Amino acid sequence: MGERVTIRDVAARAGVSVATVSRVLAGNYPTSTASRAKVLRAVKDLDYVANAHARALAGAGRKTIAVLMFDVVSSFYANVAQGVEMEAAQRGRLTLVASTGSDPARELALVQMMREQAAEAVVLVGGVIEDDEYRERMARYAQALAAAGSRLILCGRPAPAPDVPALVVEYDNEAGAYAITSHLLGAGHRKIALIGYQPGHTTGEDRVAGYLRALADHGVPRDEAILHGIGFGQNHGYEAIMDLLKKAAGRPDFTAVFAGDDRVAAATVIALREHGLRVPEDISVVGYNDDPVAADITPGLTTVHIPAEEMGRTAVRLALAGAPRAGQERHLLGTHIVIRESVRGLRGSRGDGGS
Amino acid sequence: MGERVTIRDVAARAGVSVATVSRVLAGNYPTSTASRAKVLRAVKDLDYVANAHARALAGAGRKTIAVLMFDVVSSFYANVAQGVEMEAAQRGRLTLVASTGSDPARELALVQMMREQAAEAVVLVGGVIEDDEYRERMARYAQALAAAGSRLILCGRPAPAPDVPALVVEYDNEAGAYAITSHLLGAGHRKIALIGYQPGHTTGEDRVAGYLRALADHGVPRDEAILHGIGFGQNHGYEAIMDLLKKAAGRPDFTAVFAGDDRVAAATVIALREHGLRVPEDISVVGYNDDPVAADITPGLTTVHIPAEEMGRTAVRLALAGAPRAGQERHLLGTHIVIRESVRGLRGSRGDGGS
DNA sequence: CTGAAAGCGCTAACAC
DNA sequence: GTGTTAGCGCTTTCAG
Numbered sequence A, B: 001m002g003e004r005v006t007i008r009d010v011a012a013r014a015g016v017s018v019a020t021v022s023r024v025l026a027g028n029y030p031t032s033t034a035s036r037a038k039v040l041r042a043v044k045d046l047d048y049v050a051n052a053h054a055r056a057l058a059g060a061g062r063k064t065i066a067v068l069m070f071d072v073v074s075s076f077y078a079n080v081a082q083g084v085e086m087e088a089a090q091r092g093r094l095t096l097v098a099s100t101g102s103d104p105a106r107e108l109a110l111v112q113m114m115r116e117q118a119a120e121a122v123v124l125v126g127g128v129i130e131d132d133e134y135r136e137r138m139a140r141y142a143q144a145l146a147a148a149g150s151r152l153i154l155c156g157r158p159a160p161a162p163d164v165p166a167l168v169v170e171y172d173n174e175a176g177a178y179a180i181t182s183h184l185l186g187a188g189h190r191k192i193a194l195i196g197y198q199p200g201h202t203t204g205e206d207r208v209a210g211y212l213r214a215l216a217d218h219g220v221p222r223d224e225a226i227l228h229g230i231g232f233g234q235n236h237g238y239e240a241i242m243d244l245l246k247k248a249a250g251r252p253d254f255t256a257v258f259a260g261d262d263r264v265a266a267a268t269v270i271a272l273r274e275h276g277l278r279v280p281e282d283i284s285v286v287g288y289n290d291d292p293v294a295a296d297i298t299p300g301l302t303t304v305h306i307p308a309e310e311m312g313r314t315a316v317r318l319a320l321a322g323a324p325r326a327g328q329e330r331h332l333l334g335t336h337i338v339i340r341e342s343v344r345g346l347r348g349s350r351g352d353g354g355s
Numbered sequence C: 001c002t003g004a005a006a007g008c009g010c011t012a013a014c015a016c
Numbered sequence D: 001g002t003g004t005t006a007g008c009g010c011t012t013t014c015a016g
Helices: A007-014 A018-026 A033-046 A052-057 A075-090 A104-117 A132-147 A173-186 A202-217 A234-247 A262-274 A292-296 A308-320 B007-014 B018-026 B033-046 B052-057 B075-090 B104-117 B132-147 B173-186 B202-217 B234-247 B262-274 B292-296 B308-320
Strands: A064-069 A094-099 A121-125 A151-155 A166-171 A192-195 A226-228 A256-259 A284-286 A303-305 A329-333 A336-338 B064-069 B094-099 B121-125 B151-155 B166-171 B192-195 B226-228 B256-259 B284-286 B303-305 B329-333 B336-338
Touching: A007 A018, A007 A033, A018 A033, A052 B052, A052 B104, A064 A075, A064 A104, A064 A308, A075 A094, A075 A121, A075 A308, A075 B094, A094 A104, A094 B075, A104 A121, A104 A132, A104 B052, A121 A132, A121 A308, A132 A151, A132 A166, A151 A308, A166 A173, A166 A308, A173 A192, A173 A202, A173 A256, A173 A284, A173 A303, A173 A336, A192 A202, A192 A234, A226 A234, A234 A262, A256 A262, A262 A284, A262 A292, A262 B292, A292 B262, A292 B292, A308 A329, B007 B018, B007 B033, B018 B033, B064 B075, B064 B104, B064 B308, B075 B094, B075 B121, B075 B308, B094 B104, B104 B121, B104 B132, B121 B132, B121 B308, B132 B151, B132 B166, B151 B308, B166 B173, B166 B308, B173 B192, B173 B202, B173 B256, B173 B284, B173 B303, B173 B336, B192 B202, B192 B234, B226 B234, B234 B262, B256 B262, B262 B284, B262 B292, B308 B329
Parallel strands: A064 A094, A064 A121, A121 A151, A151 A166, A166 A329, A192 A226, A192 A256, A256 A284, B064 B094, B064 B121, B121 B151, B151 B166, B166 B329, B192 B226, B192 B256, B256 B284
Antiparallel strands: A094 B094, A303 A336, B303 B336
């Protein structure tokens, strides 16, 4: 491991002072063409790269952006991460990623590490169970981060309290659920089972709220709502639908199912099929997220597109923008439904995908 | 934006010297219980966290691991990244990710940035077009990185030259292709179309090689091989199969298709279906990667599982292990086939998923 | 066991 | 324009 070449070596080789080297490299200060050339030449000869740590210590250099999330592979998180990375890269920042597994202890440890790194911003992604403990924890993070000169951005999760120095970027979860439920209602469905959401979890709750609101707006009494929430994930969806079918002794008392997310929906389609029920001929199915799986399965899933990558981009854009204010800002991104083939119109009503 | 609290503040508050504070925090040096207590107390009171940059400059502190790859969302890359992150986290390291979009210029810029960061290891992921330019570029990276005390790990891509200080972690691409082709042959298929690989790209070439070898071993003449490579990706698969079908005027001259990856396979299933061909009854289809889509579609795709996450883990494990040697090491991870329902046995031969 | 002091590599006044 | 120099915050000899 040969000795690292430093700015001093470059200066020596170029026959100038370290200050000059620093200046031509920074490019923010007048330097003569002659010395600039000599320095550049030396840099190339020596294959010199500046030490980011030294630079950071001396109070210059770009900082890094950190993203903390449940995991790295789920399509939602992966897309947010991609958005963060792209926007950060475009602005010359490096991106640090870490997964929390939704363990508060690990999350805290990571926030501390980000303080140590003096990250310019830390982006916390994903729904949570919103309680006082959560709000207090976020407030602590935000304060600590702010004191270290960095900013906290909450992405797809609720804001803690109005006076906490955090930015929040969300997408309209409730509206998406409202829209897709309305789509189903518009196609003539009334008995719509909502399955695969996690009670208490913000994301799930918002989707339930949108579903319920749509039902109400279309005159479906609240007690006709069929709710069966048990958590996201493929297995959950499969089990949920099995439960529902069992309860109905094989003769489902619903004509459509609104799955908590697309993976749940995909599992639902499979479970239904195993029971000899066709989608969408017998039962219509919609999902949420516009996960790649939605386009890959047959029938293509009608679902709600959520702007995951855009959230990531927005998060860093906001973080790097203007002066950090004392209070907080909230940005709500839109969703839209993507119509494919998994919904059938009932009794000649409007709708898609049916005959 | 309050002034950052430094080790000096802690020392003052605890009534000891900065050296003592440093020592108790590092915990690698004897200190009296009394001062340890005072220091810890002050740290808590002040909510102090060390400055990672200063620590790095002074030659201590954990370094970071960097992963550079095409993008962050594709399931293969996401899984490798996840493996890297998990293993790094377990060893107290932070992970830096960046996407290259397979642009050599961007890749180079990122390698330079990683040198600046003094990353402990940089992991380059994904197949490439292997030519002299590539080999030379990797050699340069490896040398530069080694000179800065960090290591280059090539993950899922070929090694440059025997004397280059790089580690390589790969999976047995050729063997996987051999195995799945053999599976098809064992089920009685002889006319197997291989579609959706990118000529010149290592990953694609290896799969073709395994396919060809399996054919040869089963007595299928080379000129009966049906190769139609045009690149990975869903659209490519769709187009490829359309081409093939068109060429055969609707009456396919193959009974099975080996798709370059699972997304291509998924598109193939859809394209086939649009032509009134059922999978696996009329045509069997297999993929590669064991992407989530393989389990989500109907029929479930028989495919080759590749140890993406394990590669990521192995990469950092190796990087952090033993002393960096001059030469290079190569690690080949295994693959295995995952049997689902997309292959049908012909004429009573063995096979799965049929009748 | 603890403190003083010398850097780590770079930037940014401050002189010239 | 360019050189000198004082730090940035921490670790680590080197003395006590």
